[in-house]
Amino acid sequence: MTATPPPSSVRLRSVLGSVPAYTPGKPPEPVEGLTAYKISSNENPFPPLPSVLEAIADAAASVNRYPDMGVTALTAALSERLGVPTTHLATGTGSVAVLGHLIDITCDPGDEVVYAWRSFEAYPIVVALSGATSVQVPLDAEARHDLDAMAAAITDRTRLVLVCTPNNPTGPAVREDELRAFLDKVPSDVLVVIDEAYLEFTTDETVPDALALYRDYPNVAVLRTFSKAYGLAGLRVGYAVAQEEVATALRKAATPFGVTDLAQKAAVASLAAYDELEVRVKEIVAERERVVAALREQGWDVPETQGNFFWLPLGDDALPFAQACQARAITVRPFAGDGVRVSVGETEANDRFVEIAGEWLRSRG
Ligand SMILES: *Cc1c(COP(=O)(O)O)cnc(C)c1O
Numbered sequence: 164m165t166a167t168p169p170p171s172s173v174r175l176r177s178v179l180g181s182v183p184a185y186t187p188g189k190p191p192e193p194v195e196g197l198t199a200y201k202i203s204s205n206e207n208p209f210p211p212l213p214s215v216l217e218a219i220a221d222a223a224a225s226v227n228r229y230p231d232m233g234v235t236a237l238t239a240a241l242s243e244r245l246g247v248p249t250t251h252l253a254t255g256t257g258s259v260a261v262l263g264h265l266i267d268i269t270c271d272p273g274d275e276v277v278y279a280w281r282s283f284e285a286y287p288i289v290v291a292l293s294g295a296t297s298v299q300v301p302l303d304a305e306a307r308h309d310l311d312a313m314a315a316a317i318t319d320r321t322r323l324v325l326v327c328t329p330n331n332p333t334g335p336a337v338r339e340d341e342l343r344a345f346l347d348k349v350p351s352d353v354l355v356v357i358d359e360a361y362l363e364f365t366t367d368e369t370v371p372d373a374l375a376l377y378r379d380y381p382n383v384a385v386l387r388t389f390s391k392a393y394g395l396a397g398l399r400v401g402y403a404v405a406q407e408e409v410a411t412a413l414r415k416a417a418t419p420f421g422v423t424d425l426a427q428k429a430a431v432a433s434l435a436a437y438d439e440l441e442v443r444v445k446e447i448v449a450e451r452e453r454v455v456a457a458l459r460e461q462g463w464d465v466p467e468t469q470g471n472f473f474w475l476p477l478g479d480d481a482l483p484f485a486q487a488c489q490a491r492a493i494t495v496r497p498f499a500g501d502g503v504r505v506s507v508g509e510t511e512a513n514d515r516f517v518e519i520a521g522e523w524l525r526s527r528g
Pocket of ligand 1: 205256257258259283358387389390391399400
């Protein structure tokens with residue numbers, strides 16, 4: 164028998180009162196007779212490649228040891244693949260962790276981080292926890308970044324600007340010409356972080372390669388992840404490419420031994436197997452085009468998407484629509500009062516989703 168302890172009177176930072184708890188995609192709820200699908204977290208629906216599973220299994224044999232703190236093998240593999248010096252790379256436990264470190268190394272309390280909104284739900288959380296202040300700039304009518312308004316939002320307190328391209332959850336990517344024009348306006352001492360979590364799914368030729376921008380603008384940092392196209396969301400590994408001063412500071416800020424040996428070996432094996440992974444990425448993109456075309460045909464207003472997901476601007480119907488999906492064992496990601504983000508998943512999941520979406524519109528007349 165243990166007595167119930169009294170409530171904690173530990174003083175927590177006041178910012179926690181305003182930090183939203185990250186809403187993870189819910190596990191799918193079973194519905195009799197239907198296979199449940201979770202298309203709410205932009206995960207890759209394909210299981211790991213055999214070569215990647217083998218690398219993970221090999222690494223499992225040495226989990227009694229700390230991992231390689233320098234993440235040497237992955238850093239070397241990325242350096243070679245991307246054509247950047249190893250000193251310009253910093254890895255972390257997912258790109259969200261690396262983003263947290265980017266804010267930690269640039270922002271003192273009260274400094275400002277400018278980003279578009281609505282965008283990735285982790286942004287306001289990591290900014291607030293670091294003690295910095297979020298400056299959210301509304302997306303334009305087509306759910307795209309309004310880069311002119313973002314440039315205008317930069318003040319003396321701004322230390323970091325985030326550009327999410329393609330934008331999670333709405334889908335559009337920024338174009339290279341507009342991004343360059345924007346970078347020309349940003350003061351050179353403000354770090355611009357280009358979050359390219361979905362880069363591999365882009366098909367529009369006007370989408371920039373942020374690595375070229377990092378070469379042209381020393382205040383650009385590129386953020387990438389193994390969680391989406393590479394299908395390693397469960398292993399938590401992401402990285403930044405930035406000039407040496409920034410990358411060195413990032414490595415100081417990183418959680419010691421954060422990237423596990425399993426994650427490192429799986430990431431290295433995935434880079435080596437990218438040709439195989441790319442076939443899957445192309446299938447996901449083809450599914451995206453098929454599903455979005457079907458939805459538009461039904462009458463849905465779907466913004467352009469360059470990711471492995473799409474956005475339905477449902478407004479106040481976001482939650483009821485998500486419930487209607489759940490009733491058919493499909494989990495999507497609603498943002499109350501705004502819209503629903505749907506990941507491109509297994510073909511059966513996509514087909515069932517299109518059916519539900521069509522019925523929804525018909526039931527609304
Ligand atoms: C999924 C996602 C990431 C990746 O997060 P990890 O921590 O690497 O899993 C980063 N940025 C955006 C915008 C995302 O949607």
